[in-house]
Amino acid sequence: MGRWMKISGILVALAVLAACAPPTPPAPTATPMAPAQPQPSPTAAASPAPAVKTIVLGFTASQTGKLTKESKEQVQGLQLWLEDLKRAGGIRLPDGTTIQVELKFYDDESTKERVQQLYVKLITEDKADFLISPYSSGLADAAAVIAEQYGKLMITTGAASDSTYEKGYQHIFQIYTPSSRYLTGAIDFLKKMDPNAKRIAIVYENEKFSTDVVKAAKPYAESQGFEVVLFEGYETGTTDFGPFINKIVAANPDAIIGGGHFQDGSTLAKQLFEKKVPVKMIALLVAPAVPEFAQLGDAAVGVIGPSQWEPGAKYSPDTARAAGLPWYGPTVEEFVKAYKDKYGYEPGYHAAGGYAAGLVLQKAIEDAGSIETAKVKAALEKMDIMTFYGRIKFDTEKAHGKQIGHEMVYLQWQKDASGNLVRPIVWPEAAQAAKPLYPLSR
Amino acid sequence: MDFRVLLASLIDGLMLGFVYGLAAMGLTLIWGVMRVINLAHGPIIALGMFGVYLLFIHGGVNPYLGLLIVAFLGLLFGILIYALAVHRVLTAPHLSTLLATFSVNMMIIGVGTALFTTTPRNIDISLGRLVFGPVVLLGTRLVAVLAAVFITAALYLFLYRTTLGKMVRAVASNRAAAELMGIPSSRVLALSFGLGTMLAAAAGGLIATFFPFTILSGGTYELKSFVICVLGGLGNPTGALVGGLILGALEGLIPTFMPVSYVPVIEFLLFVLLLLLRPQGLFGER
Numbered sequence: 264m265g266r267w268m269k270i271s272g273i274l275v276a277l278a279v280l281a282a283c284a285p286p287t288p289p290a291p292t293a294t295p296m297a298p299a300q301p302q303p304s305p306t307a308a309a310s311p312a313p314a315v316k317t318i319v320l321g322f323t324a325s326q327t328g329k330l331t332k333e334s335k336e337q338v339q340g341l342q343l344w345l346e347d348l349k350r351a352g353g354i355r356l357p358d359g360t361t362i363q364v365e366l367k368f369y370d371d372e373s374t375k376e377r378v379q380q381l382y383v384k385l386i387t388e389d390k391a392d393f394l395i396s397p398y399s400s401g402l403a404d405a406a407a408v409i410a411e412q413y414g415k416l417m418i419t420t421g422a423a424s425d426s427t428y429e430k431g432y433q434h435i436f437q438i439y440t441p442s443s444r445y446l447t448g449a450i451d452f453l454k455k456m457d458p459n460a461k462r463i464a465i466v467y468e469n470e471k472f473s474t475d476v477v478k479a480a481k482p483y484a485e486s487q488g489f490e491v492v493l494f495e496g497y498e499t500g501t502t503d504f505g506p507f508i509n510k511i512v513a514a515n516p517d518a519i520i521g522g523g524h525f526q527d528g529s530t531l532a533k534q535l536f537e538k539k540v541p542v543k544m545i546a547l548l549v550a551p552a553v554p555e556f557a558q559l560g561d562a563a564v565g566v567i568g569p570s571q572w573e574p575g576a577k578y579s580p581d582t583a584r585a586a587g588l589p590w591y592g593p594t595v596e597e598f599v600k601a602y603k604d605k606y607g608y609e610p611g612y613h614a615a616g617g618y619a620a621g622l623v624l625q626k627a628i629e630d631a632g633s634i635e636t637a638k639v640k641a642a643l644e645k646m647d648i649m650t651f652y653g654r655i656k657f658d659t660e661k662a663h664g665k666q667i668g669h670e671m672v673y674l675q676w677q678k679d680a681s682g683n684l685v686r687p688i689v690w691p692e693a694a695q696a697a698k699p700l701y702p703l704s705r
Numbered sequence: 706m707d708f709r710v711l712l713a714s715l716i717d718g719l720m721l722g723f724v725y726g727l728a729a730m731g732l733t734l735i736w737g738v739m740r741v742i743n744l745a746h747g748p749i750i751a752l753g754m755f756g757v758y759l760l761f762i763h764g765g766v767n768p769y770l771g772l773l774i775v776a777f778l779g780l781l782f783g784i785l786i787y788a789l790a791v792h793r794v795l796t797a798p799h800l801s802t803l804l805a806t807f808s809v810n811m812m813i814i815g816v817g818t819a820l821f822t823t824t825p826r827n828i829d830i831s832l833g834r835l836v837f838g839p840v841v842l843l844g845t846r847l848v849a850v851l852a853a854v855f856i857t858a859a860l861y862l863f864l865y866r867t868t869l870g871k872m873v874r875a876v877a878s879n880r881a882a883a884e885l886m887g888i889p890s891s892r893v894l895a896l897s898f899g900l901g902t903m904l905a906a907a908a909g910g911l912i913a914t915f916f917p918f919t920i921l922s923g924g925t926y927e928l929k930s931f932v933i934c935v936l937g938g939l940g941n942p943t944g945a946l947v948g949g950l951i952l953g954a955l956e957g958l959i960p961t962f963m964p965v966s967y968v969p970v971i972e973f974l975l976f977v978l979l980l981l982l983r984p985q986g987l988f989g990e991r
Contacts, residue, residue, distance in 0.1 A: 469966065495964055495965070496964070496965075496966065497965050497966070498965065498966055501965070502916040502917060502918070502922070502925075503721065503916060503956070505714075505717040505718075505721070505957065506714050506717065506718070506956065506957055506958075506959075506960035506961065506965060507960060507965055509710050509713045509714045509717065509957075509960075509961065510710070510960065510961065512710070512713075512839075513707055513709075513710040525825075526825045526917065529825075529827075529917070530825075530916070530917050533827070533917075537831070537834070537843055538834075538841050538843070539834070539841070558827055558829065559827070559829070560829055
């Protein structure tokens with residue numbers, strides 16, 4: 264009996280404590296919605312009662328776990344977009360309605376399980392009208408299942424994997440260039456620079472992303488008339504590429520493409536340089552796009568890497584006009600400056616992807632003249648625009664929603680006049696910021 | 706398979722083998738003298754890497770000069786570990802010394818991860834290269850080979866030509882008898898543990914001059930050290946060096962015949978076979 268008394272006593276005490284505790288604050292949301300400012304614009308003044316609607320844009324951010332850094336950049340990009348949108352007074356529809364956007368997000372702890380729970384919550388409890396994906400292919404794929412089930416439109420960003428769009432989903436639209444096209448540009452580059460180059464060695468990290476990339480790059484290289492003289496994976500965490508490099512040398516390739524992530528990619532680049540492997544081009548995934556790659560010094564020079572976007576990208580209203588596409592949103596310079604002013608450093612492609620996701624949704628709502636899912640979806644399917652982030656156009660056939668307009672840019676580490684390492688864009692030609700270094704002098 | 710590729714791969718592997726052997730010697734020495742398997746071997750290798758790195762990056766100390774400092778610090782650190790964690794459990798069953806050194810292992814990794822994170826580091830140093838036909842010898846590796854040979858020679862001179870070294874061997878062969886002869890066995894054991902960690906730290910410092918590393922990198926070399934010690938016979942320093950060369954050669958040659966991923970499979974298959982067929986190792990005495 265005594266024990267029960269004790270337990271119930273504790274329970275009562277807990278209940279009292281709970282009652283005294285301050286109400287748990289709601290999950291973190293973006294800066295609280297500014298009250299809809301009355302628009303002093305003449306059109307607003309003309310219409311008797313300008314309707315203002317607020318829509319909820321839901322997503323999860325990886326505030327804890329292994330993806331925090333990239334996710335933070337992406338969310339910062341999205342928040343900058345919202346700020347710009349507010350400054351412009353929201354999205355104006357043809358019928359005079361103004362749409363204000365409220366961001367609603369939770370921490371997904373970088374795990375798929377949390378992502379799925381939270382997207383259900385965003386849709387059912389927070390009544391999100393539209394969704395943005397979390398960062399990374401894996402999490403975005405987990406969120407896509409939920410968005411599709413509930414018939415909500417989701418713009419994915421920070422997610423390059425192709426497979427999400429090959430499952431027959433109708434409501435998922437991708438901002439990033441899919442991974443199958445990560446290295447195809449490097450092959451185009453090689454073909455353009457040197458019609459005599461015929462032999463390619465493909466070496467890659469044995470894990471999903473890198474394998475996906477090279478499995479698409481290999482048939483592409485062959486279709487372009489190249490011979491793949493070596494196609495082999497190495498373990499994640501390899502530090503000694505010595506035996507591998509001897510194998511590469513024996514295969515006598517003109518170019519080496521592949522790699523994986525930062526650590527293995529930079530080590531491979533370093534050891535290729537040390538052994539003076541006589542190839543004309545080296546293009547590696549991920550590592551060259553990371554600023555720390557510069558620590559390799561001379562070993563970095565000439566190495567090419569794909570990137571979704573770079574601050575030096577050459578997209579502009581002029582290039583849009585030349586391509587016969589409508590331009591939308593800020594210029595590259597405006598975006599870079601605004602981001603730098605707000606956060607104190609240059610944006611990378613994660614941040615640009617976050618901003619672009621908001622921008623694309625904004626454009627689709629504008630084009631649709633409505634916030635109805637079906638109409639916005641139709642607008643997305645029709646979309647073919649140029650932005651600071653590049654071209655945006657979605658596949659509407661088999662791989663519905665897959666990005667087919669956006670191109671990777673390829674940067675190459677070079678030494679500038681004063682001997683500092685820089686990484687200008689060298690491909691595609693329209694975006695070229697410096698003359699490519701070809702062939703490598705090794 | 707092209708003969709020239711084989712030759713280049715074999716020489717690359719052998720050169721690494723010297724450094725592997727040096728690391729394994731540290732492990733085997735401690736086992737030989739006091740029958741302790743030092744599970745903190747890997748993290749000490751990693752600390753050796755960071756020691757040379759930090760001296761180079763923050764103090765501008767030449768990595769090879771830094772190596773001397775790191776080796777000395779490794780000696781002191783080993784004596785400290787012996788005094789704090791090993792001495793009291795030395796006569797207890799093997800599990801106690803395993804757990805004690807494993808705890809040291811976890812502490813080093815924990816503190817190291819907090820201080821240095823697991824971002825890979827690099828020592829950017831180049832000593833040029835020598836080219837003989839298909840064989841490219843990198844300066845840094847050549848120096849590492851010379852350093853490994855030099856340290857091994859010094860260890861032998863110490864063990865066989867100095868009084869202190871003879872004391873170490875006496876304690877190793879019979880601690881009680883050594884005590885009776887007036888040898889301060891505890892101090893000799895502490896010194897031997899220190900020598901073992903010194904070898905590990907020096908090997909780490911050499912590896913850091915050619916491979917990138919994190920605080921967790923020692924684990925790979927610790928595993929290699931185990932394989933090497935079993936190959937060469939636990940407690941036998943020469944065996945460790947030869948074992949290192951065999952392992953290095955295998956690592957160089959296997960990938961020329963099959964995908965690189967098979968290297969650990971073959972290595973550990975060999976390990977198991979050796980344990981089954983010749984548990985005393987190729988050069989073991991028992």
